[in-house]
Amino acid sequence: xxxxxxxxxxxxxxxxxxSSEIKKILKQLNVDLAIIKRTVVASYEAEVNIVAxxxxxxxxxxxxxxxxxxxFVDEGPGIPDIAMAMxxxxxxxxxxxxxMGFGAGMGLPNIRKNVDNMNITSEVGKGTVLELTxxxx
Amino acid sequence: MKVSDVVEKLGLKVLSGAKxxxxxxxxxxxxxxxxxxxxxxxxxQIWITLQTHRNVMAIASLKDLAAVILVSDLLPxxxxxxxxxxxxxxxxxxxxxxxxxxGKLYALLTK
Numbered sequence: 001x002x003x004x005x006x007x008x009x010x011x012x013x014x015x016x017x018x019s020s021e022i023k024k025i026l027k028q029l030n031v032d033l034a035i036i037k038r039t040v041v042a043s044y045e046a047e048v049n050i051v052a053x054x055x056x057x058x059x060x061x062x063x064x065x066x067x068x069x070x071x072f073v074d075e076g077p078g079i080p081d082i083a084m085a086m087x088x089x090x091x092x093x094x095x096x097x098x099x100m101g102f103g104a105g106m107g108l109p110n111i112r113k114n115v116d117n118m119n120i121t122s123e124v125g126k127g128t129v130l131e132l133t134x135x136x137x
Numbered sequence: 138m139k140v141s142d143v144v145e146k147l148g149l150k151v152l153s154g155a156k157x158x159x160x161x162x163x164x165x166x167x168x169x170x171x172x173x174x175x176x177x178x179x180x181x182q183i184w185i186t187l188q189t190h191r192n193v194m195a196i197a198s199l200k201d202l203a204a205v206i207l208v209s210d211l212l213p214x215x216x217x218x219x220x221x222x223x224x225x226x227x228x229x230x231x232x233x234x235x236x237x238x239x240g241k242l243y244a245l246l247t248k
Contacts, residue, residue: 013216016195023199040199041175048171048192101188106172113176 001025003061007050009076012100015051018059019044022070029063031136038114039068039134045107046072046130052097053077054127068134078124086112138162138246140204140227143183147241149206150230152213154221160203165246167239171196178202183229185239189213194220194228202226206242208235 003025005018022043026036043059050057054076062069079085085092086108093103112118117133141158144151151158163181168174169188178184180201186193189211197205198220204227207213213221213228221228231238 013191015192016199019199020195037180044175044196044199045172100190100192101169101171101186102192104170104172106170106176110172110176 001029001061001063005059005061007047007054007057007059007074009051009053009055009057009074012051015048016044017047019047022061025061025063026068031068035068035134035136039070039132042111042114042132043070045110046070046132048102049107049130050074050076052093052102057127064136066135066137068136070132072130072132073127074129075127078126079120079122079128080124082120082122140183140229143204143242143245144227144229146245147231147238152207152221152228152230153218154204154225154227156222157204157225157227160226162203162246165239165242166202167235175200183242185235185242187211187235189217191216191220193217194224194226197221197226198224204229206231206238208233208238 023040054074057074060071088109089105091103091105097103115132116135119131122128140160165183166178167185169186178200181203183204184202185206187208194217206229210232
């Protein structure tokens, strides 16, 4: 099963829409509730990262009986130092984004804690690709 | 305890999402950092915050929270109230600041 969602950079009014759709699909498929909860946390954080940092992005969701694979591909500034970005509390978010309660440097750590596998690659000036895997069996 | 019981006992205002007043309350989480709530709040909890924008409702919905309490007479933005109505998750209001309303809710839920 395959789904694709577009995410607009900077548009916080739509942030969470794709994650909400993913949650609905997983519920319809009767995926274990604990797995849905973890997937939703990771998916929302990754979606907000695109909104907060990138110009645009696409979310590709692939669900098989064995795995949920979600790939977040964005066009944006990229991440110069991924190890630093993974640290709790480190953020490059703007003050406007922080005032909204985002940008506390908790997004990527939240993602790592909730997924079974996470792979992130980034090219400065081009964008970032984040792949998340949840095992269903 | 239902959200409506909390509203009545703590004298809260129902600002939007009244259809969700029958939701069962399992606890409370207090934070103004959205990722903190995303990572640590759990289904059925009431979220106390000063954030009023729409992303609050996105999180409340994704986390299956029972209600949101806005402190210090803050009001939800229009699209926040609209999403609260659509999702049937109440946004409640109080004149009290965070510390005081959290204390009262803690006392009520741990009675």
